[in-house]
Amino acid sequence: MSEPLTIIGSYISPYVRKVLVFLELKGIDYRIDPIPPFVGNDAFSQLSPLRRIPVLCDGDLLLNDSSVICQYLEDRYPQIPLYPADITARAQARWLEEYADVALGEAITTKLFFQLGVKPHIFGEKTDAVLVQQAREIDIPAALDYLEKQLPAEGFAFGELSIADISIASFFRVAGFVRYVIDAERWPRCAGLVARTLALPVFAKLATFEDRALRTPVPEQRAVLADMHAPLTATTCGGAPPRRGVIAID
Template identity: 40%
Template sequence: MIKIHGLILSPFVRKVMAVAELKSIPYKNVKVFPGTRTAEFLSMSPLGKIPALEDGELRISDSAVICEYLDEKYTDTSIRPASVEARAQSRWFEVYGDSKLTELCIGGIYFERFAKKLLKLGDTDEEKVALTIEKLLPPQQDYLERVLPAEGFLLGDFGLADICVAGPFLSAAHVGYRPDAGRWPKLARFIEQVRKHEAMAELIDDEETLFNSLTK
């Protein structure tokens, strides 16, 4: 059985676990907090970042690398569409979610309102949060509102693109931020549909339980 090292509160750890769920791969989640620098963990993740994966003698890190490995090894269910064109689109959305949306939803909101306090890195920068919500995120949400379909997922069947794009918003929801459904109805519908997908629903429930236990 593979082992996924990391804490589900990280969208990158959740991403790998969701891929394992989507592909029906048995796995064990070994809880590792961000910032862990033990020799054992650094042997799996030299940069000290979560997630890391163990599969037999294999030790790899970085969520994109791990997801690619799982998709190539366990081929019954693909994380991307069939056509070359749609697979290219999927890779764009994966990078976009892991970079720009993570920068804003995680760095600008989730980290400030939750992770910063958890890691004892100071108080919430309310000006940064307000700037993110009022100025920086809306253009990205406008873009997603334009490209999202009226129904269903980004590229047909549920896949890695959906996990990567919705993931940062699902994390931000823990700390009270959700896109205005009146202004961005397709985006709000999409995020909720991803949340309810069978590969995601139980993970999000577990995540909320852990979040609540750490914020009491």
């Protein structure tokens, strides 16, 4: 029997969430070391040279970057496909994933969540109100304007659930942590797709771990998640004093 895959990265991260949804939907056995990148120790730096999450370890194989990891899981475990079969739709789904990673990642994760959640509570630094305002009033609306033209009025982006839906919804799950909600009157297609995706059982399952982690100080999160029977690794790469990496998420 093969060993479970290992994922390194916090449940709160949208990039980690993408990978965990893939693992759950494909029924792949895994263990998680649920650390934020900024508390990774020297061993973490060896596994993730840019100090990004998630990291996947599959035996001797080590992969960084959520898009690379998801494509690997799709290729290795194709029985439950999460990319469209049609080559054109597949390329379009990859583009929407990339757009979410870059545009929503910058606006929601870096400007909104990092400023409101991470800076004051982890680094003890003041929130940059200008960046928060820019994210809420300019960057996120611009991304939603674009996505509204790409998404269907009903169902998922390419018929069946795919990497595109998972990626977009994963970021707006994080936006919800800091009380940003899509205006359903202005962007009904975006609001509908995100609501449908986040209502899936796999997202609800992960949300129980996310919510507890969000309400728990970082040094205490592993113990709390263990009490919840999260599938934790036997050891951790966390525990170091908080420090920034090149980019903390991917």
